[in-house]
Amino acid sequence: MKNVRNENIIKALGQRVRDLRNDKKLSMEKLAELSGIDYRQLSYIELGQTDPGLSTLYALCNGLDITLAELMDAENLK
Incomplete structure (x- = not known):
């Protein structure tokens, strides 16, 4: 498999995640809490x-x- x-x-x-988080004036800790994901995982993503999964x-x-x-807007993922 390739x-x-x-x-x-x-x-x-x-x-893109970092930009959106900053636009909403959220700290990494707050976004992690709101999303229900671990702060370290968010850090690795940003x-x-x-490579985060769909969930x-x-x-x-x-x-x-x-x-x-x-989130996946192609114009913003360049």
Whole structure:
């Protein structure tokens, strides 16, 4: 099976999460709490060091009060 991990997309997604969090004036601790995920996991996501699963992305969207489509907006993942 071919490895489909794309480091550029993972880093862009992390930056997108960070930008959205900052736009909403949330600390990492607060977003982690609102999302129900571990603070360290959020840190790894924002740093582009982990490839979050769909459930984690959905939880982040709930914490940010946005849709998954808004998070994955292709124009913002460049």
